[in-house]
Amino acid sequence: MIKIVLLGSGNVAQHLLQVMLKSADIELVQVFARNKSSISHLITKEQITSNYQDLKEADLYIISVSDNAIAEVSSNLPFENRLVVHTSGTSELSVLDDKNRKGVFYPLQTFSKSKAVDFSTIPICLETENERDYKTLGTLANLISKKAFAISSEQRKSLHVAAVFVCNFVNHLYEIGNQICDDNEVPFEILQPLILETANKITELSPKEAQTGPALRKDTKTIEKHIEFLKDSNYKEIYTLLTQSIQNV
Incomplete structure (x- = not known):
């Protein structure tokens, strides 16, 4: 069982949220959302927070927000030495704050809130700073997709x-x-x-x-x-x- 905290409530975040809820091997511990109403139809109110200080412990923290907001969200995380990744196609690994271990979990697909997608066919592009964290991302990728690739920031x-x-x-x-x-x-x-x-x-x-x-x-x-x-x-x-x-x- 891999424990996840998801930060974001936009298109990509909502699709990730829904596919994670379907997996018996993923525990979606919590979702951070400034606008709680945007995802309140998907999970219980108790699982949603808009306060960084209330973030729970997890194996992986996925930041799924606009590219411009990644650095701010990363810097506001109130902990150190945990695995934090973003889902951006263009942002480098370096945009994440150095206080935590960094990675990228990028599902390459077009997402619309009103259109369901088959996540099993979506290529997941992965990048980390070390092999142990790559295995964690690889485990998650294999739980929701049949296609995972090691892709550098420049390749991405x-x-x-x-x-x-x-x-x-x-x-x-x-x-x-x-x-x-x-x-x-x-x-x-x-x-x-x-x-x-x-x-x-x-x-x-x-x-x-x-x-x-x-x-x-x-x-x-x-x-x-x-x-x-x-x-x-x-x-x-x-x-x-x-x-x-x-x-x-």
């Missing part, structure tokens, strides 16, 4: 940048496609099988091998028609930039 930074491209930017392109459909009274759902097939295809092919479309074919007449069709100057610029990027790879 590169992963996070790559994730912005393949997730956040791609989702924004979905929104542009959705807007184009709405403007022309076309159901966006017609594009959904195409979106799913494109995502599934890169589990078997490299993204370069999976690339199709007028940019790859250098179909200049089609490209010109598309740019002419687009009335929004921002959409025109994005279309042109992505077309050039595909052709330059």
Whole structure:
């Protein structure tokens, strides 16, 4: 049984909280939350505190807050030489206060409070200062996921940048496609099988091998028609930039 104190109540924290509650081998001792009402529907009020001095003893303290708040939360912890980790994709190990042992427990996934996720498929990126603490994080990772990786701070930074491209930017392109459909009274759902097939295809092919479309074919007449069709100057610029990027790879 591994004892956990979770500090935070945002998207990532709430998903971690829920998956930990499902494991018979994890004891969620306590949750620190400034806004208790945000998680009161998930655990009892007795398990929630907003006072650092009331934090209970545990094997592991997970700080799951915004990147800007990690250092403040870490420095306010009223104890020393315990294992404290954060869940950030971009913050280094060094952002944590030196008074405690440091680590990173980064689940690489997009989280929304209203959308359940299967944690068993989520890669967990781990980093610690020593082997003993890595084993602790590895034990927790293996209890909630089938995929755990030793990833340094620099590697994690590169992963996070790559994730912005393949997730956040791609989702924004979905929104542009959705807007184009709405403007022309076309159901966006017609594009959904195409979106799913494109995502599934890169589990078997490299993204370069999976690339199709007028940019790859250098179909200049089609490209010109598309740019002419687009009335929004921002959409025109994005279309042109992505077309050039595909052709330059």
